[in-house]
Each structure stands twice: as structure tokens, then as C-alpha cells.
Amino acid sequence: MKKTVKITFLGLFTAVALVLSFLETLIPNMVPIPGFKLGLANFAVLLALYLFGLKEAVIVDLCRIILAALLFGSFFSFWYALTGAAFALLVEFIIKKTDKFSPIGVSVFGAIFHNLGQFLVAVIILKSLGILYYLPFTLLFCVLSGALNGYLVLILKDRLKFLKKE
């Protein structure tokens, strides 16, 4: 594949992820976890993982997180986003390798670990387990959005197959 085509698509994925990240900030926060999001932007990252590979997925994810923190985030939201995203992407990469799950399962695993990563940070900072009360609710939400993300990737990775072959 031509390098320019790849760079263009990675830029597009980052732009889509950034817009979705912004839209999420407009949804009122239902749980008291700073930085808790439904994770809609994750599908662009997962798509990069399926079409190109781990390195490219990391690039899209990092660009999105840094730009989101600079444009509408804060120092704190940056670190929570980074921890969650690192957990999620690592798990997605491993689960995808096993080849037992479709993108839907891979995405759900990523969403769960994104969530657990953020709770872990909150528990460590607060030195208190009280916040775990909210874990079942946030997990249910993120499993739903994770499945939706996975479904999008499932459709799009076949439509965008030509990117792989070139």
C-alpha cells in the first residue's frame, strides 16, 4: 500500500475518533468517575488494529488522547484516558491474536478492561473501595457500547478490505 494512502486513512480515523470523543463530553456524566466515557471513539482505534496493526492503532489512540486533552480535557482526564486506553488496546491485541472472537468480542473485552483500568486508578488514588459500587453499572454500559463498536468494526473492516491488499 502506498504510504500516503495509509497516512491519509490514519488521519481520518484519528479525526473520527476525536469528533466522537468530543460528542461524548456533551453527554452528562452518570457516574462520579472523572473521565468515564462510553468509549465510542474506540471503534476507530480497533479498526486501525484490524486493517493495519498494533503500531498504527497505538498511533491513532495516542493522537486522539493527546488532542482530546489539549482541546477539551484536563491534565487529569489525560492520565485516566491514557491508562484506560493502554489497558484496552493491549487486551484487544491479545484477544484478537487468539482468533476465538469476532471484532464484537474483542471490542467488549477492550471496553471491560478500559473500565477496570480506570477504576483501578480511582481506587489507588482515593485509597478507598467505595467507588466499586458503581462498577456493575459502568460495566453494563460499556459492554453495550463495546458490542456496538465491535459491530461497526465487523462491517467496516470488510468494506475497507482494499486498504489491506494494496
Add this chain to the structure above:
Amino acid sequence: MKKYDIILLAVIITVLLPLAIVLLNSGKGGKAIVKSDGKVIKTLSLDKDSVYTYQSDKGFNTVEVKDGKVRVLEADCPNKDCVNKGYINKNNESVICLPHRFEVIVKSSDEDYDIIVQ
């Protein structure tokens, strides 16, 4: 969608949905425990309206008890997530402020892990 996807989703939903329903139906709490850096610094009764401000080296959080509910009224943290959370009154619900390492948890009055002298 593969076989394992369906198993995964089925397991998650059967485990989490009943748990979430049980937690949603937990009764009203009777007191609010204010914690900073993991340590209990104040216990407020939800039966009596009150305002309490805690100042640490990281900043301040003002907690308000009103009509049996509690919220963080004001804070000087950067994101104001604690203020935006609004009122809580169910057993085990909490408001946290990560930048200040500050937490308010609602507990039932008979749950005595610290003795309150009123």
C-alpha cells in the same frame, strides 16, 4: 459473530444485570461519611441539614446535607465532576473528587464502623 462472542455476552449480562438491579434497590442511607486520602474525617447525619467544608493542601470541597440527601456543593478542583454529580442518598452511593483525593459515601445509620457521638 462467533460462538465465543455469544457466550461472552451471555455470561456478562447474566452476572451483571441481577447485581445492578440489587444495587439499585438498596435502601436509603442514614449518614454520609467524608473521607480524605482514604481516612474518615467526618460523619454527617442525613437527618439534619448541614454544610461542611473540608480544606486540604490540594483544595477545598464543601459538602451539603439537605432533605436527607447529600452533595458536593462547591469545590475548587479543575473538572468539577464532584459538584456535577449532584445529590445522592442511597446506601453505598458515593461522590468522589479525584484531584483532591476526596470522597463522600452514604451508609445506613446502623452500619457502625466508626462510633458517632452526637
